[in-house]
Amino acid sequence: MKIGELAQHSGVAPSTIRFYESKGLLKSARSSNGYRQYNSDSLRQIQLIRFSQSLGFSLDEMPSAATAEDGFDHDLILERLEGKRQEAAALLEQIQRKADRLNSLITLLNENWAEGQCLPAQTLTNLLDEANY
Amino acid sequence: MKIGELAQHSGVAPSTIRFYESKGLLKSARSSNGYRQYNSDSLRQIQLIRFSQSLGFSLDEMPSAATAEDGFDHDLILERLEGKRQEAAALLEQIQRKADRLNSLITLLNENWAEGQCLPAQTLTNLLDEANY
């Protein structure tokens, strides 16, 4: 498989695939003309990268392709997943608070601000005080 | 008030205040020596910027200091807040799915992977398939 085909199959741009390789996350064989050659393992590896990203891992947090070949350490992996679970829970709370602030602000504006009127900046900063931020 | 004092009162670095001014979000008077002079309105304005950020608005989405002086348009503000509410709801779902993926992956690993063992890469990509990603 050439890089364009791998791009098609994985849904990831060729430039991105080269970028992952430059970060050490992916290895590639070369054919005689210098083109990169891939197989189904390469596709798996890309899927693993995207999956890990979807869990909140940055590219730098991922083990290099060389390291990954030796298999993964049980305790280390579970520890990191647990860490990400906690991060996700914290993020969830944070976004929830944001949504709450938006909801109360919308309610507040609908109650205190007649349609067609123009809200003076002062009133808005008062609302800001009420929103308790 | 000089910029350092405003920084103290607002909890925002002087460089950030200058940055906000360069983006047109903040205006400043100057004293005879060229130093920026602020008042309590400046503090309000900064609080409004941080509050708007906390609702998910980018700096570019915020009206410039000049525009804001004329007051705000009811329909426009409510429309944008509603937009952000929907964005926040979508984000909330997305993070929730991430947390779910993390939870099922942790469960899956605990069930299928004895402590002290080393997980072969192949097994991990199988789990990836099971995680249905």
Add this chain to the structure above:
DNA sequence: ATTGACCTTAAAGCTGACTTTAAGGTTATA
């Protein structure tokens, strides 16, 4: 008079995950 803590500007640097550009080599098709 000098030190140190402030202030000024424009411009460059930082983060992460890429994309784009420039300059060129390869291959299949018309």
Add this chain to the structure above:
DNA sequence: TATAACCTTAAAGTCAGCTTTAAGGTCAAT
């Protein structure tokens, strides 16, 4: 044989929201 559609590299550009740097001016206290 020429043209298009691929591929290669290294290096620079993108985004947002800042921070840092460099080179200097101001001011209060010693």
